[in-house]
Amino acid sequence: MHELISRYIADTIRHLKPAERMEVEKELKANIQDMLSENPSEEEVAQTLLSMGSPSSLAAKYRGSEQYLIGPATYDTYIMVLKIVALVVSLVTMVFTTLSFFFSPSGLSIFEMIAKLLASIFSAASGAFLWVTITFAILDRYQVKTDLKEWNLTELRNLEEIATREIKKKDSIADLVGLSLFFLFLGFMYMRNDLLGLNLHTSQGAYPLFVAEVVRPYSWVDADNHHRILCCHV
Amino acid sequence: MDSRELLINFVTELNRGTLTLCVLSQLTNPQYGYSLLQILSEKNIDLEANTLYPMLRRLESQGVLESSWNTSENRPRKFYQLTEEGKAIYAALTNKWKEQQSHIEALLGEESHA
Numbered sequence: 019m020h021e022l023i024s025r026y027i028a029d030t031i032r033h034l035k036p037a038e039r040m041e042v043e044k045e046l047k048a049n050i051q052d053m054l055s056e057n058p059s060e061e062e063v064a065q066t067l068l069s070m071g072s073p074s075s076l077a078a079k080y081r082g083s084e085q086y087l088i089g090p091a092t093y094d095t096y097i098m099v100l101k102i103v104a105l106v107v108s109l110v111t112m113v114f115t116t117l118s119f120f121f122s123p124s125g126l127s128i129f130e131m132i133a134k135l136l137a138s139i140f141s142a143a144s145g146a147f148l149w150v151t152i153t154f155a156i157l158d159r160y161q162v163k164t165d166l167k168e169w170n171l172t173e174l175r176n177l178e179e180i181a182t183r184e185i186k187k188k189d190s191i192a193d194l195v196g197l198s199l200f201f202l203f204l205g206f207m208y209m210r211n212d213l214l215g216l217n218l219h220t221s222q223g224a225y226p227l228f229v230a231e232v233v234r235p236y237s238w239v240d241a242d243n244h245h246r247i248l249c250c251h252v
Numbered sequence: 253m254d255s256r257e258l259l260i261n262f263v264t265e266l267n268r269g270t271l272t273l274c275v276l277s278q279l280t281n282p283q284y285g286y287s288l289l290q291i292l293s294e295k296n297i298d299l300e301a302n303t304l305y306p307m308l309r310r311l312e313s314q315g316v317l318e319s320s321w322n323t324s325e326n327r328p329r330k331f332y333q334l335t336e337e338g339k340a341i342y343a344a345l346t347n348k349w350k351e352q353q354s355h356i357e358a359l360l361g362e363e364s365h366a
Binding site for chain 2 (some may be wrong): 042044045046048049051053069070071074079080082111150
């Protein structure tokens, strides 16, 4: 058989499920040979293959369904989660990076600080994007259809509920702000744990409420190390 | 998208279901891919090879067609034929087509006389 045909068929079945490949290969081979004359010229083979379209488009027709990383059914939820995660991650990163400037003065100019801040936010947001996308791609691939039950009119929200839903959106923004403040507080206590303590009126003085050393190995904002690295560069 | 492209899209959509009906109509007797393509093209049904071959396979997986390899000739060929279920579906689909055609005919006729 002509080599071009073999290559065309190989390139087509490559896109199919392994179980289907053998059969489609055999069938395509027979069909394409039927379309050609007994001893086809190079030109004839080329024309016939061109008329069949690209291997990937032919394979798509064999599969019968389009392939998606994140399909239309999941897309809306994906975008919603992506927005929330990107917002939270960016806020938290912003807070932590800003804090690290205050607690470990590094001699950076204000422009360098802003550049560094933007760079950290960008890198954190990229990470968030990556992981949300991977999670949804996996969900989408192995998804059992979630809304099997038939849609009914009772599922329509009445207009009042839609209004409260808007307030809920404001609530969630308040949540985000609250969460950021909490992380700010946490970061603050992590770096200056001597500022808040418990005074038991004993001779030993105040017990610190937060012990930074305990969390330090797990922390990604290690102010001391950070500072040292920057000093080396100067 | 210019209007010619738009028209092509509409024609593709219009053909999608009817081509299946055309293919089913010719499979009371077994046919292989290329012979079917020739029969249809003789009868002015414009169906591309790259549409027909995957369609046959899909119809088989749906249980409408059954296939068997004929290896007695010098070249092995896969012959497709309607199953019992396929015959019933083809008959029902034909009735549906005729019914729908008369309705649409009436609509279009109305339009041209208006």
